[in-house]
Amino acid sequence: MPARLILFLALVLLPQLRAQPQTSAAKPADSNHLIGSNSCRKCHPDIWSTFYRNPHYKNLANAPDARPGEPSKAAGCETCHGPGGAHVAAGGGKATIIAFSQLAPKQSLNACLVCHENTLSRANIRRSQHTLTDVVCSSCHSIHKSPVAKNLLARKQTDLCYSCHSNVRAQFSMPFKHRVNEGFMNCTDCHNPHGSFAPTWRTASRPRMVQQALANEQPCLKCHSDKRGPFVFEHAAVRVDGCESCHFPHGSPNPRLMRRPVVFTMCLECHNGRGNFGRTADGVTPQSPSHNMADPRYRNCTTCHVRIHGSNADARFLR
Amino acid sequence: MKFLGAVLITAAIALAQPTVAPTAEPAGSTRGQNAGAYNIVNSFETGYRFAEIGGDLGKYRSDVNFTSGVRLLSSSLMIHSREGHGRFFDQLVLTTQGLGNDPYENAILRIEKNRLYRFDMSWRQNEYFNPALTIASGLHGMNTLRRFQDYDLTLLPQSSFKFFLGYTRNNQSGPALTTIQVFDSRGDEFPLFSNIRRQRNEYRLGTEIKALGYRLNLMHGWDNFKEDTPTALTAASAGANSNDAVTLNTFSRAEPYHGNSPYWRVTLIREDRKNYAVNGRFTYTAGRRAFVLDEFAGGTARFGAFNRQVLTYGDASRPVATGNLTVSLFPTSRLTLTNHTSVYNVRTDGNSYYRTVDNGTLATDFLNFQYLGIRTLANETQVNFEFSPMAAAFGGYQFSHRRVSSIERLGFTDGGAPDLAAATQTNRLHSGILGVRLRPIKPLVIVLDAELGRADRPFYPTSERDYHLLGARIQYRSRSVTFSAQARSNYNNNSTSLTSFSSQSRNYSGDLSWNPRTWVGLDLSYAKVHLYTVGGIAYFASGAFVRNDRSYYYSNIHHGNLTARFSLRRRADLFVGFSRVQDTGDGRATSTGAGIGSALPLFQTAQTYPLTFQSPMARLSLRLRERLHLNVGYQYYGYREEFSNLQNYRANTGYTSLLWSF
Numbered sequence: 001m002p003a004r005l006i007l008f009l010a011l012v013l014l015p016q017l018r019a020q021p022q023t024s025a026a027k028p029a030d031s032n033h034l035i036g037s038n039s040c041r042k043c044h045p046d047i048w049s050t051f052y053r054n055p056h057y058k059n060l061a062n063a064p065d066a067r068p069g070e071p072s073k074a075a076g077c078e079t080c081h082g083p084g085g086a087h088v089a090a091g092g093g094k095a096t097i098i099a100f101s102q103l104a105p106k107q108s109l110n111a112c113l114v115c116h117e118n119t120l121s122r123a124n125i126r127r128s129q130h131t132l133t134d135v136v137c138s139s140c141h142s143i144h145k146s147p148v149a150k151n152l153l154a155r156k157q158t159d160l161c162y163s164c165h166s167n168v169r170a171q172f173s174m175p176f177k178h179r180v181n182e183g184f185m186n187c188t189d190c191h192n193p194h195g196s197f198a199p200t201w202r203t204a205s206r207p208r209m210v211q212q213a214l215a216n217e218q219p220c221l222k223c224h225s226d227k228r229g230p231f232v233f234e235h236a237a238v239r240v241d242g243c244e245s246c247h248f249p250h251g252s253p254n255p256r257l258m259r260r261p262v263v264f265t266m267c268l269e270c271h272n273g274r275g276n277f278g279r280t281a282d283g284v285t286p287q288s289p290s291h292n293m294a295d296p297r298y299r300n301c302t303t304c305h306v307r308i309h310g311s312n313a314d315a316r317f318l319r
Numbered sequence: 320m321k322f323l324g325a326v327l328i329t330a331a332i333a334l335a336q337p338t339v340a341p342t343a344e345p346a347g348s349t350r351g352q353n354a355g356a357y358n359i360v361n362s363f364e365t366g367y368r369f370a371e372i373g374g375d376l377g378k379y380r381s382d383v384n385f386t387s388g389v390r391l392l393s394s395s396l397m398i399h400s401r402e403g404h405g406r407f408f409d410q411l412v413l414t415t416q417g418l419g420n421d422p423y424e425n426a427i428l429r430i431e432k433n434r435l436y437r438f439d440m441s442w443r444q445n446e447y448f449n450p451a452l453t454i455a456s457g458l459h460g461m462n463t464l465r466r467f468q469d470y471d472l473t474l475l476p477q478s479s480f481k482f483f484l485g486y487t488r489n490n491q492s493g494p495a496l497t498t499i500q501v502f503d504s505r506g507d508e509f510p511l512f513s514n515i516r517r518q519r520n521e522y523r524l525g526t527e528i529k530a531l532g533y534r535l536n537l538m539h540g541w542d543n544f545k546e547d548t549p550t551a552l553t554a555a556s557a558g559a560n561s562n563d564a565v566t567l568n569t570f571s572r573a574e575p576y577h578g579n580s581p582y583w584r585v586t587l588i589r590e591d592r593k594n595y596a597v598n599g600r601f602t603y604t605a606g607r608r609a610f611v612l613d614e615f616a617g618g619t620a621r622f623g624a625f626n627r628q629v630l631t632y633g634d635a636s637r638p639v640a641t642g643n644l645t646v647s648l649f650p651t652s653r654l655t656l657t658n659h660t661s662v663y664n665v666r667t668d669g670n671s672y673y674r675t676v677d678n679g680t681l682a683t684d685f686l687n688f689q690y691l692g693i694r695t696l697a698n699e700t701q702v703n704f705e706f707s708p709m710a711a712a713f714g715g716y717q718f719s720h721r722r723v724s725s726i727e728r729l730g731f732t733d734g735g736a737p738d739l740a741a742a743t744q745t746n747r748l749h750s751g752i753l754g755v756r757l758r759p760i761k762p763l764v765i766v767l768d769a770e771l772g773r774a775d776r777p778f779y780p781t782s783e784r785d786y787h788l789l790g791a792r793i794q795y796r797s798r799s800v801t802f803s804a805q806a807r808s809n810y811n812n813n814s815t816s817l818t819s820f821s822s823q824s825r826n827y828s829g830d831l832s833w834n835p836r837t838w839v840g841l842d843l844s845y846a847k848v849h850l851y852t853v854g855g856i857a858y859f860a861s862g863a864f865v866r867n868d869r870s871y872y873y874s875n876i877h878h879g880n881l882t883a884r885f886s887l888r889r890r891a892d893l894f895v896g897f898s899r900v901q902d903t904g905d906g907r908a909t910s911t912g913a914g915i916g917s918a919l920p921l922f923q924t925a926q927t928y929p930l931t932f933q934s935p936m937a938r939l940s941l942r943l944r945e946r947l948h949l950n951v952g953y954q955y956y957g958y959r960e961e962f963s964n965l966q967n968y969r970a971n972t973g974y975t976s977l978l979w980s981f
Contacts, residue, residue, distance in 0.1 A: 050350065052358070053399045053410075058433040058477065061403020104708055106652075117590040118534040123598040126647040127657040127701050132713045133766045133792065134756055149397060149412045150429060162844070164794065164803050166828035170846035170878030173900050175382045175932050175958060182338055183416050184423035184445055197600065197643045198661040198697050203719045203748045204772060204783065205659075205699050214542065215582040216602040216641040216663070223467065225489055225519040225544055228580075230606050230637035232669035232689050239665065239693060240723060240778050253874070253902050253930055255381070255451040261928035262453055265870045269854035274780050274818045284779060286857050290504045293860045297560055299921060303455040303508045304500035312576065312610045312671055313631040315687065315727075318500060319572075319614065 033085035037076030040084060043092065047144050055152065056080075056143065059115075080111065080143075100138050109136040121194055128195025129208045135164070140193065161187045168250055177251030190219040190249070201242035218242055220249070231310030235317065237270065238309055245270075264299045338385070339936045339954035339973065340368060341393035341416060344892045346948045346980040351397070356405055360397040366390065366950070366976025368421070374958075374968030377450035377460070382932070383956050384422040384448060385972050391418040392976055409433045422446040437476045441469040447493075452966060455498055456559065458510045463493030471523075479530065483538065485523035492516050497550060498559075499570065502620040502627055507558030507565035511572075513550045519543070525584075536586040544608070545577040555618075567618040578608030578634075596647040606637040628676045633687075635669030653705040663695040668726075690726035695719060701752075711756040713768075719748040723778060748774040754790075766792045777813060780820045781854060784813035804829040818855030825849045838886035848876040853916065860919065871916030873905035873927045892940040897933075904929035910962035929961040940978070948978040 037060060041048035051057050063075035078084055080098065087097040094102050103111065109131065116122060116137075125131055130139075142154035153160055158180055162169040172180045179185055187193075192211040199210055201218050213222035220243045221228040227238070237245045246266055247257040260266040273286035291298045302308050307317040341364050351360035369387045372379050398411040410431040417424040428440040445465040450457055467489050474482040495513045500506055525538035552570035582604040590596040610633060617626035642662040649655055668690040675683040701715035722745045730737040754768030770788040777784045787810055794803040809824040828846035856870045882896040904927035905915075912923025938952035953973040960966055 052401050052403060053397070055410075057403055058409070061409075062433050062477065104705075106705065113590065117596075118529070118588045120536050120586050120588070120600075123586065123588055123600065124645060124659070126596055126655060127645065127659055127699075132701070132703055132754065132756075133768075134711075134758070134764055149395065149414055150427070163801060163830055163832070164792070164805070166803070166830040166844045167805065167807070167826040167846045167848055169830075169844060169880065170826075170828065170848055170876060170900065173878055173880070173898055173932070174876075175378075175900075175930070179423050179445065182423040184425060184443060197641075198659060198699065200639075200641055200661075200663040200665075200695070203695065203697075203721050203746060203774065203777070204750060205697065205717055205719075214580070215538075215540065215584050215604050216639050217604070223465075223489060226491070226517050226546060228544070228606075230578075230608055230635040230667045230669065232633060232635045232671040232687060234667055234689075234691050236691055236723075236725075237779060239667070239691065241782055245779065245781065253876070253928055255449065255454050258454075260872055260925065262925040263455075265856075265872065265922065265925050268856040268858055269781055269820065269852075269870050270779050272780060272818050272855055272857040274815060274855075287859060288504070289859050289862075289864070291859050292862070293858045293865075293919070293921065296921075297508070300455045303458060303498045303559070306455075306459075306497055306499070312608075312633065312635065312669070313574075313612050313629070313673065315689070319612070319629070 032083040034078050035084045035088055037078070039088055040077040051144075054144070079115075100143075103138075105134040105136040105139075108138050112137040121192060124192075124195030124197060126195075128193075130193060130195065157186050157188065161193075171248065171250035171252075174251035174253055176253070176255055176257055178249070178257075180250075189222075199242075201239070227309040229310045231307075231312055233311045233315045233317065235308055235310055262299065263301045264293070267301045339938055339952035340364075340366070340390075340950075340976065342938065342940055342948070342950045342952070342976065342978055343894070344940045344948065344950075344978070346942075346946060346978045348945075348980075353401065356400055356402060358399050358401055360980075361395070362978060362980040363394045364392045364950070364976050364978040366392060366974050368392070368972070368974040370970060370972040372968060372970045375966045376968070377448070378452075378958060378966040379956070379968045379970050380448040381450060382958060383970060383972075384446060386420070386422075388420050390421055390974075391415065392421075392974065393417075403433055405432065407432065431476075434475065434477050437473045439469070439471045441467070443467045458496050458498050458508075458559070461493070461495040461515070463491050463495060463515055466490045479528065481527040483523060483525035483527070485521075485525075485540075487519070487521040487523075489519040490517065499550075499567075499572075499616070501567060501570075501616050501618070502565065502625050505621060507560050507563055507567075509552065509556050509558050509567045509570070511550050511570060512553050513548055515548050517544075517546045517548070532589055532591070534586075534588045536584075536588070538582075538584040540582045540584075542580040542582065543577075544579070545575070547573075547575050549573055564621055565619060567616060569617040570615065572612065572614040574610065574612040574614075576608060576610045578606065580604050580606035580637075594649055596645075596649075598643075598645050600641070600643040602639075602641045604637075604639040606639070607634065608636075609634040626678060627682075630674045630676075631671055633669060633671040635667065635671075637665060637667040639663075639665045655701075655703040657701045657703075659699045659701075661695075661697045663693070663697075665694075666690070666692045684731070686730040688726070688728040688730070690724070692724040693721065695721040709758050712754065713756070714753045715751065717748070717750045717752075719746075721746045721748075744776060744778065746774055746776045746778060748772060762796050764792075764794045766790075780813060780818055781822075782813060783811050786811040799833065799835050801832040802830070818857075820852070820854040822850070822852040824851075840884045842880075842882045844878075844880045846876075846878045848874075848878070850874040856917070856922075865919075868919070868922070869916040870922060871926045875903045875905070877901045877903065890942050892938075894938040894940070895936070897935045899931070899933040901931045901933075902929050904961070924962075931957070931959045931961075933957050946980040950974070950976045950978055 059079060060076040082098040084097055090096045100108055140154055140160055141152045143152055146152040146154065148156060190211060191209045193209060196209055196211050198205050199207060200212065200216055211219055213219040246259055248259060252258060254261050258266065270284050271286055274284060305317040307319065311317045313319045346362055351358045368385060368390050370385050394415045396413040400409040403409055408430050410429065412429045415426040423445055425443040431437040447461060447463050447465050450460045469487050471485045493515055495515050497511050497513045498508050499511055500508050521540055521542040523538060523540045527534060527536045550572040552567055555568045557566050582602065584602045586600045588598040612631040614629040619625060644660045645657065647655060647657040671687040673683065673685055673687060697719040699715060699717040701713065703713040705711040722743060724743045726741045728737050728739045750770060750772035752768065752770045754766060757765040768790045772783060772786045774784045790807040792805040806827045811822045813820040826846065826848045830844040832842045834840040852872045854870045856868050857866045878900045880898045885893045910924040912926060916926060917923060934954060934956050936954035938950060941949045943949050956970040958968050
């Protein structure tokens with residue numbers, strides 16, 4: 001059975017592994033030649049008239065052969081769209097030039113990475129979840145018609161993210177939430193849509209698109225710096241499994257973005273004596289016999305264990 | 320211009336449970352005005368916001384917090400050099416929102432001179448109010464002001480030799496409530512007043528060098544944190560449990576907590592687009608904090624008048640080191656292989672000298688030492704193969720090895736033998752992912768993916784152990800219609816011979832944007848977020864140790880969002896929206912439970928928490944002149960819990976404003 005499987009895979013996959021010819025859009029004809037951006041502006045005045053506001057304009061304005069009032073011939077439109085000679089000769093058309101609307105997602109990604117490679121924020125773009133699912137540069141960025149002041153986004157950032165992640169929109173619409181819909185925060189305060197390094201606060205590679213902050217820590221601690229420590233007595237769950245052990249990061253029906261409507265059920269789900277880790281090998285310590293859950297005063301754990309994220313004075317987080 | 324208009328309208332339509340103000344519609348010419356070598360686009364929206372709240376004001380302030388007053392609701396200034404050769408700058412973008420007392424204020428500035436410098440500033444301020452009634456019986460409320468500032472200057476941004484300078488400041492200040500439990504384990508809990516004063520300052524200096532196809536990025540940062548929050552009792556108190564004899568007459572606490580976390584980050588990146596890409600990153604952070612705590616409590620303990628002084632001092636340190644190596648290979652144009660290896664090592668340790676003096680007599684005097692070390696090694700290999708433009712597949716395998724070590728040492732100053740406990744535990748995780756990507760026609764994308772993971776010794780009963788994730792996503796995009804839908808489930812089972820934990824999370828959502836004409840548009844979304852967990856618990860009740868009980872939690876959230884926009888002959892824009900979140904819980908009519916999980920009534924009342932939060936809104940924007948719009952908006956917020964009306968509220972909010980462009 002394994003031999004048949006290997007043979008089958010070989011027959012199916014090996015022909016695919018041959019180098020594939022480039023599409024005409026990605027590689028215009030050899031006879032093509034550069035014509036300079038001045039030629040482009042004649043037929044595309046709507047793009048040209050406001051292109052000086054585009055961050056890509058600096059490529060044109062600062063090219064070695066650029067002169068005031070006279071665009072470069074070595075840089076500009078053809079840097080991304082390829083030589084335009086054939087395009088002009090044919091009187092336009094998407095087949096004679098690199099038109100991003102016609103490119104396959106991977107081709108589009110490669111075209112942008114020609115210049116936007118080698119940056120720290122995009123170091124993991126090849127393995128990012130977005131790339132794996134065909135969400136590439138042009139899915140979120142509008143190079144010529146961006147309505148947003150920065151980063152050439154095709155829409156306002158939250159709307160852009162919600163258009164695919166509408167379940168996240170639901171989370172940010174909860175009574176308790178981080179203030180994203182209010183414009184106070186952005187998704188990119190915590191996430192890197194271009195892909196991130198493996199999270200240091202979890203065992204698995206998930207969450208996949210969460211950006212490390214403060215060099216190598218959870219992004220939550222960038223703002224919630226009082227929870228960062230170091231503390232002599234750390235609540236180990238914060239370091240071992242991360243803030244998500246107890247909190248929903250986007251939004252929650254519960255105060256302080258808690259995972260449960262009351263604290264004691266959340267605490268007891270871990271503190272049940274299971275395992276053999278920690279002091280005197282008694283696992284995650286169960287509550288003390290002095291606690292009586294039949295008495296309401298013992299149901300608000302954090303009334304006494306106030307320093308639940310970590311303490312310098314008390315191993316039980318009492319002060 | 321027609322397309323630009325369509326883009327702007329789309330941007331305005333597709334708002335995500337928006338706040339009614341500021342107005343999304345632009346005023347004036349998007350082409351702006353030329354002044355010398357520059358082009359200027361400028362607009363201000365200023366007006367009056369009102370809010371009328373009925374019900375629980377504290378909960379409203381926690382969820383929404385808009386209040387009445389005059390505001391600079393938003394502003395935008397964009398100046399660009401028309402030739403890309405401005406004298407002092409080539410681009411200046413300044414946007415603001417909510418200035419003048421809105422609870423969410425921000426300002427963002429970018430100034431850039433091509434080839435010479437780029438400066439980015441972000442300033443944000445948040446009025447944070449949280450009564451948190453269900454936490455510590457509402458005794459941990461907060462009314463603080465959070466302010467975040469980020470400043471980044473890049474010199475020579477387009478050259479092969481760049482410099483980075485940065486500064487970040489993060490403040491939190493304001494009154495809050497906290498609690499203390501004194502004088503012994505059978506004592507009482509007392510509310511205290513706390514004046515929060517926290518500040519974080521971070522300074523960054525870095526460079527980036529590009530040579531021989533490699534890019535080396537170096538960053539060094541100095542991160543200082545200090546907290547000087549005094550805590551005190553404002554009046555003598557009988558405590559939260561007034562039927563006991565314990566009282567607190569006086570209490571004060573000072574606990575300065577200062578330290579720094581300098582860090583290094585080194586990254587080397589190389590991308591050869593034809594055959595491979597490789598990058599490596601190393602980070603090191605050396606965190607250190609010093610602290611002193613001086614606390615005095617005086618009152619009545621179980622056996623009569625009592626006073627106690629607690630003195631604690633010491634320091635804690637936490638060096639953190641990470642290393643990452645990512646290699647991507649492109650054997651053919653259709654195949655991408657990537658491997659990501661990461662190493663993470665953190666060691667937290669510290670000494671805490673602890674002394675208590677009870678009624679003038681030294682009662683406790685010892686020295687704690689605590690160590691927590693975590694070392695994780697993870698490797699992930701991925702394959703992404705494109706069979707054809709219509710079909711592709713991806714898969715991967717990940718292995719993680721984590722070791723957690725702990726040392727707890729309790730030393731006594733009277734010369735007694737220290738109490739020492741050390742423990743180590745390792746956890747290995749194997750997981751695999753598999754997915755397909757289909758594009759049967761160009762505007763349609765279908766993605767199916769799955770992940771299966773097995774961990775042998777996770778650390779917590781609720782950690783992921785035997786889990787699987789299934790996901791499906793479909794998206795259709797044309798000029799006038801965008802439709803996307805997704806379904807995702809995450810099942811985890813973490814069971815041992817002693818306890819078991821099981822969680823099932825499923826969510827389904829769909830989003831439709833329809834913009835048939837430039838003057839009309841519709842955005843509609845629905846999501847269902849379902850969570851069901853059962854966890855084994857153990858606790859004491861009335862002197863008995865209860866084992867093998869179960870904590871059960873059921874949340875069933877439905878969220879609908881509808882927005883629509885109409886433009887009337889370019890003279891008026893009407894925007895209407897409605898958002899509703901409803902957690903239907905497990906369907907029970909009362910909080911007393913449905914006989915699932917624990918038999919203890921107090922656990923049954925915490926099993927589900929049905930509520931409704933909804934917000935309809937409408938906004939009319941009238942064009943008085945080419946550069947002047949009059950806006951009127953109304954938004955209602957309604958919050959309702961099924962089992963109690965203590966926190967319910969309703970609020971009528973709105974605004975009227977002038978949006979002026981010049």
